[in-house]
Amino acid sequence: MENNLKKVDIIFEIDEKQSPLAILEKTVKRPADEIILDLIDSGLKGRGGAGFPTGLKWKFTRNEDSEVKYVICNADEGEPGTFKDREIIDRVPEKIFAGMAICGFVIGAKEGYIYLRGEYNFLLKNLQKKLDEFNAGMKKTGIDFTIYIKSGSGAYVCGEESALFESMEGKRGEPRNKPPYPTVAGYNSKPTVINNVETLVYTTMICHMGPERFKALGTKDSRGSKVFSVSGDTPISGIYELELGMPLNEFVDGFGDGDTKAVQVGGASGHCVPRKKFNDTIIGFEGIPTGGSMMIFNSSRSMYNVLHDYLEFFTEESCGQCTPCRVGCQQLLKGIEAVKRGERPPAYLDDLKKLTATMKIAAKCGLGQSVGNPFNSIIDNFREEIIY
Amino acid sequence: MSTTEVLVKELVEKNGKTRNSLMPVLQGIVHNEHFLSEEALLCVARELDLSAADVYGTASFYTFLDTVPRGKNIVRVCKTITCHMKGKDEIIKALGNALKIKVGETTNDKKFTLLTANCLGWCHKGPVMLVNDDIYPDLTTQKALEIIEEYAKDVK
Structure with missing residues (x-):
């Protein structure tokens, strides 16, 4: 890519010296409130698309008084044009598990669930194997947290958090009225943190490297980096971790085929930006936010x-x-x-x-x-x- | 006891006799029998102590929990935008011609059902299809036909 786009390598980075389990072990020795402050300080916002500050979500759930709480990883990636979670689950599942367990420690939950979309069932075998090892590792080191996998069955709307809970409870995946929000009443009507796959990996990495390195990336309103799923009329489709807050014209210079007419930012439910607005569009929470989907259309498309x-x-x-x-x-x-x-x-x-x-x-x-x-x-x- | 009853009892045993087990139980039946028969749904309702309407209501909500008979191999071609742009129509046409069925239909020998699906999450490698749980990205009509042939031979 010959352009100004700043590539980042946090999500998929493999640190030989420190495994995700080791990061987890190190992190749970710290006070939970400190971890929350780090997350808030990092500016991390949910990477599924809605962009709620992750540290606050954890804090609200921690403050709920309940014997039973849950951590749920939303792996029901279904937004057209998005495929980054599949890649993350496939390549660095331990980082997801570690993020869930850190969250469990922070909010006081003993159970975590990964809700994996049915279209990704082919990932199950390997994921379950890695999960069994990780669960055993946590048990050995005395971390009282267990993760399970639940499968979806082909319903896009189950990516909506309350619909996802309904589905896990064996019901039609119909969204609930809000409030109450999941931090108060989520899965089984208990306080629940539900985070996107990518968000959980960032929490692990922020605990690992400190909030500073994360905060140094991006802009005031959009801290850090993000994994983008690039598809459509581009010679280099695939997934790329890039700094947030880039202008769309730079993105198109890097990924377009020279004839880009429009970019759909944020999937089918996102916004379509025409060529004449590329220069004034920022990809981030101050401009157009995205769960990662970037679909490029050239002038041959209707x-x-x-x-x-x-x-x-x-x-x-x-x-x-x-x-x-x-x-x-x-x-x-x-x-x-x-x-x-x-x-x-x-x-x-x-x-x-x-x-x-x-x-x-x-x-x-x-x-x-x-x-x-x-x-x-x-x-x-x-x-x-x-x-x- | 019929094989379906045995299967349902096994699945309920494995997943627990609670409402929260309904999805894994239904998924387990579809995995083994390719669809949810009336017998299976009634049996689940009995075993989990739910109304039959509740069980059917849940099942009928989910695309992958079919309540009409399906073939042994369920082919789902992604039809969402990028796969559309990359030629899913040709793939569907080629598969339909080879299997002599239209989208939504099942072959006479009950070996294949041809369906379309919404975004399968492989937009950078379209067109793409699922055959049962296995994914096949970067399809050409040639490749799609070869894959189907393998399944027809019962190799997979």
């Missing part, structure tokens, strides 16, 4: 087809529980089809935009609330492609 694909996806994956999302997704899809066929006037697109505004305030969970992100950003920037 943005109508892209939007149509997304809407089909959401229509199928909407859990159907709340009306704004269930009916909203269907109507958006039917709506753009009708405009394309000329059965509805172009101005109908503005009515559909109003529908996404309703979905944003009325849908129960992030799925329905965020459908407006791709819809509006594609309609606003590529209106003529939708109509003609």
Whole structure:
């Protein structure tokens, strides 16, 4: 890559001298409050997409008074364009386990669960083997924490944390009303920390290297680095750990094929950024945040087809529980089809935009609330492609 | 006792007689029998002391917990955007022609079911398909047909 992008190697770095288990052993000798302060100081925010400060999440759960608490690793990676968690689980699972166990120590939990999406069942055998070794290692060193694996069965919405708990409890994966938040009532209605795979690895690494090295990366609002899943019209698709807060034009210079028309930042539920806005778009919490998905489209792609694909996806994956999302997704899809066929006037697109505004305030969970992100950003920037 | 009853009892024994075991029990049945028959669902309801509607309600929510008969090998071709851009339509067409079925159908010999799936998490290596739990990225029509042939021979 000949460009200014700052590559980082924290997530996949293998330290021969200190195994994740050794990092864990060292960390649990420190006071829990200090670990929380380090995490808050590091500025680490959730890497699944929502970006909640990890240290605070742990602190809130630690402060809950409950005999039983849980740590859950959200490995239900399903956002179109995202595949970094699979790679992390495959290559550095021990770092995930260590992060979960550190969290268990901090909040006072004895059990951890990895919720692995069913599409990644082929990872199970190796993951279980590594996990058995790690559990045995923890037992030997007197760390009272055990990790188990639970499998999903092909439902995108189960990546939503409360839907994930429902699924683990043997129910339909329908998101719950919030509050209460998981820190108060999560799995089995007990206080629960649920973190993304990548977030947990960063917690291990921040405990290992101290918050300073992490904090030195990124920007004021987006500390640290992030693993990006790069796909679409690029000669070098794959996963890359990069510093947060980069301008999108630098990203496109590094990854595009020279003919990039648009980049979908944050997966199907994220935002579509057209070429003319590359220069003013920052990838990070101050600009457009992302769970890591960066899909690149060149000028040969029809943005109508892209939007149509997304809407089909959401229509199928909407859990159907709340009306704004269930009916909203269907109507958006039917709506753009009708405009394309000329059965509805172009101005109908503005009515559909109003529908996404309703979905944003009325849908129960992030799925329905965020459908407006791709819809509006594609309609606003590529209106003529939708109509003609 | 039928084989299904034996299987359900084994799975309940292994995972525990609680509601929280419902997913692993249903997943275990699908793993062995490729779908959830009415008999299996009723048996699970009895063993876990749940209403049959509750069990069916959960099962029918999940794409991978099929409640209609499926073939021994379930082929799921990813249809989401990047795989679409990289030619999933050709893969589906080639597989459909070779197996003489459409998406959603099962071959007469009950060996294959052809389905599509939403994002399988291999966007950098599309098109991609799952056959049962095994993943096959970087597909060409040629490669996809060869893979299916291997499964047809019962080698895998």
